[in-house]
Each structure stands twice: as C-alpha cells, then as structure tokens.
Amino acid sequence: MSLNIDFNMGADGDDLFNGLLAAHEGLSPSQSEQMNAALILLLMNHIGDAAVIRDAFDRARSTLDR
Amino acid sequence: MARYSFDPFAYVTPPELLGAAGTDAPVIIIGAGPIGLAAAVDLATRGVASVILDDNNVVSVGSRAICWAKRTLEIFDRLGIADRMLAKGVTWKVGRVYRGDQEIYSFDLLPEDGHKFPAFINLQQYYVEQYLIERCADFPDLIDLRFKNKVVDVAQQDGHVTVRIETPDGIYQLHGQYLLSCDGASSQVRRQFGLEFDGRHFEERFLIADVEMEADFPSERWFWFTPNFHPGQSALLHKQPDNIYRIDLQLGPDANIEEEKKPENVIPRIEKIVGGRPFTLDWISIYSFNCRRIERFVHERVIFVGDSAHVVSPFGARGGNGGIHDVDNLCWKLAAIIRGEASVELLQSYDEERVHGADENIRNSSWTSRFMSPDGAVDMAFRNAVLGLAVDHPFARRLVNAGRLSLPCSQEASSLPSADVDLFDVPMRSGIACLDAPVMSAAGRDWLLRQLGDGFTLLIIGNALPQADREFSDDLVVIRVGAGGFADCEGKVEARYGRGVYLIRPDQHVAARWKDPDVEQVRAALRQTQKLILA
Ligand SMILES: Cc1cc2nc3c(=O)[nH]c(=O)nc-3n(C[C@H](O)[C@H](O)[C@H](O)COP(=O)(O)OP(=O)(O)OC[C@H]3O[C@@H](n4cnc5c(N)ncnc54)[C@H](O)[C@@H]3O)c2cc1C
Numbered sequence: 001m002s003l004n005i006d007f008n009m010g011a012d013g014d015d016l017f018n019g020l021l022a023a024h025e026g027l028s029p030s031q032s033e034q035m036n037a038a039l040i041l042l043l044m045n046h047i048g049d050a051a052v053i054r055d056a057f058d059r060a061r062s063t064l065d066r
Numbered sequence: 067m068a069r070y071s072f073d074p075f076a077y078v079t080p081p082e083l084l085g086a087a088g089t090d091a092p093v094i095i096i097g098a099g100p101i102g103l104a105a106a107v108d109l110a111t112r113g114v115a116s117v118i119l120d121d122n123n124v125v126s127v128g129s130r131a132i133c134w135a136k137r138t139l140e141i142f143d144r145l146g147i148a149d150r151m152l153a154k155g156v157t158w159k160v161g162r163v164y165r166g167d168q169e170i171y172s173f174d175l176l177p178e179d180g181h182k183f184p185a186f187i188n189l190q191q192y193y194v195e196q197y198l199i200e201r202c203a204d205f206p207d208l209i210d211l212r213f214k215n216k217v218v219d220v221a222q223q224d225g226h227v228t229v230r231i232e233t234p235d236g237i238y239q240l241h242g243q244y245l246l247s248c249d250g251a252s253s254q255v256r257r258q259f260g261l262e263f264d265g266r267h268f269e270e271r272f273l274i275a276d277v278e279m280e281a282d283f284p285s286e287r288w289f290w291f292t293p294n295f296h297p298g299q300s301a302l303l304h305k306q307p308d309n310i311y312r313i314d315l316q317l318g319p320d321a322n323i324e325e326e327k328k329p330e331n332v333i334p335r336i337e338k339i340v341g342g343r344p345f346t347l348d349w350i351s352i353y354s355f356n357c358r359r360i361e362r363f364v365h366e367r368v369i370f371v372g373d374s375a376h377v378v379s380p381f382g383a384r385g386g387n388g389g390i391h392d393v394d395n396l397c398w399k400l401a402a403i404i405r406g407e408a409s410v411e412l413l414q415s416y417d418e419e420r421v422h423g424a425d426e427n428i429r430n431s432s433w434t435s436r437f438m439s440p441d442g443a444v445d446m447a448f449r450n451a452v453l454g455l456a457v458d459h460p461f462a463r464r465l466v467n468a469g470r471l472s473l474p475c476s477q478e479a480s481s482l483p484s485a486d487v488d489l490f491d492v493p494m495r496s497g498i499a500c501l502d503a504p505v506m507s508a509a510g511r512d513w514l515l516r517q518l519g520d521g522f523t524l525l526i527i528g529n530a531l532p533q534a535d536r537e538f539s540d541d542l543v544v545i546r547v548g549a550g551g552f553a554d555c556e557g558k559v560e561a562r563y564g565r566g567v568y569l570i571r572p573d574q575h576v577a578a579r580w581k582d583p584d585v586e587q588v589r590a591a592l593r594q595t596q597k598l599i600l601a
Binding site: 030 | 443444447448450451452454455459461462465
C-alpha cells in the first residue's frame with residue numbers, strides 16, 4: 001500500500017478539518033503541541049504500515065521547502 | 067550478610083625481570099576486566115595460551131555491570147562459570163514501568179520455559195570477575211595472569227606484537243602473535259593508535275548507587291518516569307545478591323557532580339525511594355554516558371574487544387553482555403588461526419559481525435537515551451504523549467522505552483556462509499544463536515546447548531541423514547535428537563528447530579540448515595565454510 005494523497009474523507013472533509021481546529025480551542029501552544037503528538041501517535045498506530053508512515057514523514061517535512 | 071571484601075590479588079615479579087626467558091604465549095591480553103578474563107578462558111578451552119596484563123590488583127570496585135542476559139549465561143556456561151553465577155545471582159524476568167505512582171506497563175522477558183538459563187540474572191561485576199579469575203586458575207599452563215602490570219606502549223611489526231609493561235619492579239617487554247585490547251572504555255591502546263571513538267555523548271547526568279538493606283522487594287526491575295519521589299526525572303531500582311539494591315537516579319544535564327555526590331544530598335534522595343527502610347550506602351558514582359565505537363575492531367594483529375571497541379549507555383545492559391558476545395565470536399576464530407587451521411582472513415568476519423552487533427547495541431541504547439532524556443520541546447511532547455497514552459492504549463506501551471535489554475544480535479552482515487536452504491516454520495533462523503531446549507539420554511535429563519561441540523556441530527533432528535555418523539564424525543560433532551539419539555523429552559527441540567539438519571558454528575550460531583539433505587549437500591556446505599575458514 002502507498003500513502004493515499006487523493007481526498008479520502010467522504011462528505012465530512014470540512015467538518016473533520018474544523019473538528020481538528022475545535023479540538024485545539026482554548027489550549028496553550030504547548031498543550032496543543034502535546035495533543036498533536038498524541039494524535040499523531042494514535043493515527044500512526046492505526047495506519048500501521050511503515051512505508052506509508054515514512055512517506056508521510058517525508059511529505060510533511062517537504063512542505064517546509066515550499 | 068558479609069559485604070564483598072575486595073581482597074587484592076598477589077603481585078608476582080614477572081619472570082622476565084628475574085632474568086628468565088620471556089613467556090611465549092601466542093596471545094597477549096591487556097585488561098583483566100570481564101572481557102579480557104573471558105577471552106583468556108575461552109582461548110584456554112581451545113588449547114591456546116595467553117598472558118593477561120592488568121594495571122590493577124582488585125576486581126571492579128562498584129557493581130557496574132549487574133544484568134547478565136540469557137545468551138551471555140549460555141556463553142559463560144561454555145566457559146565453566148555459569149552455574150556459580152546462577153547460584154549466586156538474583157533471577158528475574160519481570161520489569162515494571164511507572165509514570166508517577168501509576169504502573170503503566172510490565173513485561174515478562176522469558177514467557178516460555180525449557181531453557182537452562184533465565185532471561186536475566188543480576189550479579190555484581192566483581193563476582194563475575196572473581197569467578198573468572200578463579201576459573202583461570204584451572205588452566206595454569208595456558209593462562210598467565212599478571213596484576214600490577216601496566217601496559218605503557220604497544221607496537222606491531224610484521225608477524226608479531228610487542229608491549230612495554232611497567233611493574234613495581236621495573237619495566238619489561240613481551241612479544242606475542244596477537245594482542246587483545248580489553249583495556250576498557252578509556253583504552254590506552256586505542257589512544258595510542260589514534261583511533262577515533264566516534265558517536266554521541268549524552269549530557270544527562272545520572273547518580274548510580276548500591277545500597278544495602280533488608281527489604282522484601284520482589285526480584286523485578288522497577289523503572290519510574292517522573293516519580294513523585296524524584297519529580298521530573300527518572301529512577302530505577304534493581305535487586306542484586308547480598309541484599310544490595312542498584313538505584314539509578316537521573317539528575318538532569320546541569321547537575322553539579324561534586325554537590326550531588328555528597329552524602330547529605332544522596333541519602334535523602336534514597337530515603338524517599340526505599341520508603342524509610344534503614345540502609346547503608348555501599349558505592350556511589352555519578353556518570354553521563356556515551357554511545358560510540360571505533361570504525362574497525364581488527365587492526366592487523368591488534369584486536370579490540372569489549373568497551374575498548376564500543377560503549378553504550380547502561381540502560382539496556384548491553385555493555386558487559388555485548389563484550390562477552392565479542393569474546394564468543396572472536397576466540398574460536400583466533401584459536402583456529404593460531405593452531406594453523408584457518409587463514410587470518412577469518413578475523414574479518416569478527417570485524418563484520420561484531421561491528422554489526424555493536425551498531426545494534428548502540429542504536430538501541432541511543433533510542434532509550436533519547437526517550438529517557440528528551441532533547442527539546444518536541445522530543446518531550448512525543449515522549450509525554452507515549453507515556454500518557456500508555457495508561458489506556460495497549461499499543462503505546464510498546465513504545466515506552468526504559469531500556470531494551472540485551473538480546474543476541476543476528477549475523478546477517480557476515481561474509482561467512484549462513485543459509486536457509488529449505489523453508490522452516492519454527493523460531494530458529496539461520497545466522498542466529500541456537501536456542502536451548504531440554505534433552506534426555508541414558509545419563510539423564512540435560513540441555514541441548516551443552517551437547518554442541520567446541521568445533522562445528524551437525525545437529526540432526528529426526529531421521530534425516532541416517533549415515534551422518536559414518537560420513538561426518540571425523541570432521542564434526544554429530545548429534546541426533548530422536549531416532550535413537552537424545553530424546554526430545556518435552557518436544558521443545560522439534561518445536562524450536564523443526565525436523566531437519568543444522569550445521570552449527572563453534573559459537574553456537576547456525577551456518578546452514580536443510581530439511582532432508584543428502585550427504586553431498588552437507589559436504590558442499592562444509593567445503594564452502596572451509597574454503598573461507600581454511601583458505
Ligand atoms: C557506572 C557503570 C555502570 C554500568 N552498568 C552496567 C550494566 O548494568 N550492565 C552492563 O552490561 N554494563 C554496565 N556497565 C558497563 C560494563 O561495566 C562494561 O561494559 C564492562 O566492564 C566492560 O568490560 P571490559 O573488560 O571491556 O572493560 P573494563 O571492565 O573497564 O576492564 C578493563 C580493564 O583493563 C585494565 N586496564 C586499563 N588500561 C590498562 C593498561 N594500560 N594496562 C593494563 N591494564 C589496563 C583496567 O584496570 C581494567 O581492569 C556499567 C559501567 C559503569 C561505569
């Protein structure tokens with residue numbers, strides 16, 4: 001399997017994106033950092049495929065070069 | 067309980083300084099730590115003589131390496147001291163990890179039985195050194211152990227090595243064919259050779275203490291992240307024989323060593339861990355650690371073994387154990403070369419296999435270090451997220467890293483042959499150390515690993531190669547389990563190995579295996595091995 005870079009959130013895209021922002025509301029930057037860390041670990045484990053996860057690391061990091 | 071007495075060993079004026087001819091031992095070993103001593107015993111069991119030079123005359127002061135792993139104990143069994151270690155040591159296999167006061171994770175390191183040795187025993191390094199020194203005395207013609215003999219210079223010319231040695235009676239020289247540099251983490255030979263000790267230094271400081279107390283703590287390894295008794299840091303409690311407990315306390319990178327070492331600072335910290343039980347302080351040390359190795363372990367006739375070649379943080383118990391695995395790998399090869407049965411090329415496989423092993427140990431211990439003392443806000447956030455998730459999320463417990471304890475390394479990087487000719491659906495693989503299992507003969511119940519030979523062994527499980535004894539017993543030790551050989555009394559040999567034929571190296575690692583080979587196939591594998599070994 002490879003990392004899916006096409007849209008994959010059904011009809012819930014905007015809802016989920018706003019849900020992510022809402023989940024951070026009222027948190028300090030360091031609390032947000034803490035929550036993001038937990039979130040990433042939960043999703044990483046759910047995906048469970050090393051190649052997919054490593055590809056995501058690379059793509060996320062390369063967004064910084066844009 | 068009587069404390070360990072640290073009696074000094076006798077210094078004897080070297081015969082060379084009394085006008086006698088020099089020793090002609092082929093191997094000179096610098097350092098009578100666990101690694102140098104084990105190497106001398108291993109070589110002696112193979113008939114090769116050595117002289118060990120140590121600048122000191124007592125065993126290691128302080129417990130230092132305490133956790134000895136199953137594979138290391140199997141090697142020590144071959145060397146003849148494991149039964150003593152097992153009798154004296156504290157056997158344990160359960161570890162518990164806490165965050166604050168809450169247990170978040172526990173592990174059982176040996177969930178299956180049918181092994182002679184447990185996953186780990188705890189035994190102070192000074193006992194191991196004492197047992198090895200006493201074992202050396204069983205080989206008076208092969209091991210010449212010299213205390214208060216400090217090596218000050220090493221040289222190698224074509225065909226031999228020369229060392230210059232300082233003693234209370236003056237300076238003398240020894241010549242040998244090979245030199246084992248077992249002189250520890252600050253190896254003088256390594257410095258003299260100008261070898262870069264490459265890797266990483268961790269700033270974090272730790273206080274390590276042995277305390278003696280009467281307590282009913284179980285024989286388990288307890289590790290705390292941010293314990294209430296030591297906020298923001300980590301702590302470890304581990305039981306040793308003689309009512310001695312090892313306590314490790316993280317102090318942070320900025321700790322003042324001289325201040326922290328003062329009893330008025332140490333004692334209150336320990337009181338909090340042991341919950342007010344009376345105790346006495348046996349030994350304390352403050353350290354930071356390194357994960358480093360030299361690039362190559364073999365430099366012509368000078369061979370680096372143990373801490374002189376590689377160092378790791380103590381939290382995986384990979385320092386002492388890893389060094390013994392070096393010895394296991396090296397000594398049969400060196401003995402075969404010295405006896406003229408193998409070409410010096412064989413030493414390259416020590417370099418490849420143990421550099422690979424050292425990297426595995428360094429990688430694991432670096433990961434642990436990074437988890438225990440996160441460097442910066444991001445590392446800290448992920449570390450804390452793992453600890454926070456671990457309480458209710460089983461997956462995160464596997465990411466909690468309070469030490470990945472020493473396991474044998476595989477030898478996949480080796481140029482020595484190692485082949486799975488047929489597919490097996492069992493835990494054994496080619497290139498790994500043989501797993502133990504109970505076996506039974508007319509003489510009674512015994513263990514599989516103890517039957518393996520000092521040289522190569524052909525292990526046959528079941529009916530394969532009925533003519534093996536006739537065909538191979540001149541070259542190899544042939545062992546059969548089932549079909550008239552040892553009884554597989556608990557079925558564990560077959561469960562671990564399947565039915566088939568294993569070609570096993572002198573260090574008990576699998577070189578090749580088949581399900582039902584013919585004589586020619588096995589001969590071809592032997593020839594292939596011998597081509598490399600007997601080049
Ligand atoms: C505080 C501490 C805690 C540790 N905890 C653990 C643990 O829990 N588990 C684990 O596996 N490992 C642990 N280790 C590491 C372990 O102690 C080492 O890996 C092990 O001692 C290495 O053995 P060695 O024989 O290579 O070196 P050493 O034990 O250092 O022996 C080297 C010997 O060489 C001698 N020598 C040095 N220079 C010369 C010279 N020029 N001439 C003659 N002799 C010389 C020294 O006197 C010494 O006897 C710990 C180490 C420390 C310091």
